[in-house]
Amino acid sequence: MDFATSSAGYAAPAPSGPTTSVKIVVAGGFGVGKTTFVGAVSEISPLTTEAVMTAASDGIDDLSKVPDKTTTTVAMDFGRVSLDRELILYLFGTPGQNRFWFMWDDLTRGAIGAVVLVDTRRLADCFAAIDYFEDAGLPYIIAVNCFDGVLSHEMDDVREALSVQADVPIVTCDARSRESTKLTLIRLVEHAMSRFAAMR
Amino acid sequence: MTGGRTRARYQLAIEALVTTTPQGRNAGYGLMPEHQRICELCIEIKSLAEIAALMRMPLGVARVMVGDMAESGLIAVQQPGSAEGKPDLALLERVLLGLRNL
Ligand SMILES: Nc1nc2c(ncn2[C@@H]2O[C@H](COP(=O)(O)OP(=O)(O)OP(=O)(O)O)[C@@H](O)[C@H]2O)c(=O)[nH]1
Numbered sequence: 001m002d003f004a005t006s007s008a009g010y011a012a013p014a015p016s017g018p019t020t021s022v023k024i025v026v027a028g029g030f031g032v033g034k035t036t037f038v039g040a041v042s043e044i045s046p047l048t049t050e051a052v053m054t055a056a057s058d059g060i061d062d063l064s065k066v067p068d069k070t071t072t073t074v075a076m077d078f079g080r081v082s083l084d085r086e087l088i089l090y091l092f093g094t095p096g097q098n099r100f101w102f103m104w105d106d107l108t109r110g111a112i113g114a115v116v117l118v119d120t121r122r123l124a125d126c127f128a129a130i131d132y133f134e135d136a137g138l139p140y141i142i143a144v145n146c147f148d149g150v151l152s153h154e155m156d157d158v159r160e161a162l163s164v165q166a167d168v169p170i171v172t173c174d175a176r177s178r179e180s181t182k183l184t185l186i187r188l189v190e191h192a193m194s195r196f197a198a199m200r
Numbered sequence: 201m202t203g204g205r206t207r208a209r210y211q212l213a214i215e216a217l218v219t220t221t222p223q224g225r226n227a228g229y230g231l232m233p234e235h236q237r238i239c240e241l242c243i244e245i246k247s248l249a250e251i252a253a254l255m256r257m258p259l260g261v262a263r264v265m266v267g268d269m270a271e272s273g274l275i276a277v278q279q280p281g282s283a284e285g286k287p288d289l290a291l292l293e294r295v296l297l298g299l300r301n302l
């Protein structure tokens with residue numbers, strides 16, 4: 001399906017009305033480049049918002065790292081991109097520690113989809129995120145962050161290693177590059193649209 | 201009405217947009233300091249997440265405060281997306297176009 005063609009003629013000004021927001025989730029393992037990705041395309045420097053989980057223990061697997069065991073603060077970064085005069089895209093990076101699942105429902109509810117950032121040296125770090133999006137039925141794509149350049153045979157192995165279905169796009173990206181992150185987001189939105197079309 | 205109040209609070213999306221109403225702009229000194237600051241912040245539209253971050257409040261605290269302020273008419277809240285809480289195809293087209301034009 002080629003949305004480049006179908007939307008080529010869609011140059012009408014945004015419908016006037018109240019400003020609307022949409023969001024995209026940027027997920028992946030610890031230190032994989034989520035904040036860098038958000039910052040590369042955001043018009044503001046990424047902000048951090050915190051959520052507090054009280055009476056913890058559920059969902060935390062390593063309490064020794066949590067000094068106060070009754071409350072835990074989870075930080076997530078986000079950025080903002082004005083897409084037209086009345087449409088704002090928010091990009092939310094998931095908390096680095098995937099074990100704080102209580103944030104994820106808030107992050108994913110109503111989202112367009114998710115970019116799962118992957119470092120080929122630590123593929124397993126993204127398994128939990130992929131499982132979550134599969135379960136939630138949220139469209140996602142895999143973006144291999146090319147830290148030191150990725151060999152093509154590694155790319156071939158990625159789909160198999162992650163065992164994602166054939167229709168899930170796998171792209172490479174440079175999280176530091178605005179152009180590259182932009183293209184990755186475009187790929188995700190196209191994927192979400194094709195999923196939408198397939199469902200009707 | 202009371203049922204709607206609780207629902208509106210807890211369903212407020214992190215990307216929901218908040219704008220100060222004329223009433224909020226003119227409210228001035230009678231307000232709690234936090235409410236006053238949120239009224240100032242949201243003269244230019246902000247998401248719930250931005251309010252929490254800029255006010256250095258946990259998300260849950262900001263969510264309750266924004267719900268209260270919306271109820272007293274100081275701010276207007278625009279929930280995101282479309283009908284079933286999922287962006288529809290027309291909105292996705294707009295997002296795609298916006299990204300291509302960046
Ligand atoms: N060489 C290279 N370095 C990168 C790239 N992307 C990110 N980095 C670096 O990798 C480090 C981690 O990046 P972050 O963006 O902080 O990663 P993160 O996923 O937000 O990390 P956590 O939030 O701690 O999980 C930083 O020092 C980045 O500068 C990349 O594409 N290439």
Ligand SMILES: [Mg+2]
Binds near residue numbers: 034035036077093096
């Ligand atoms: Mg980060």
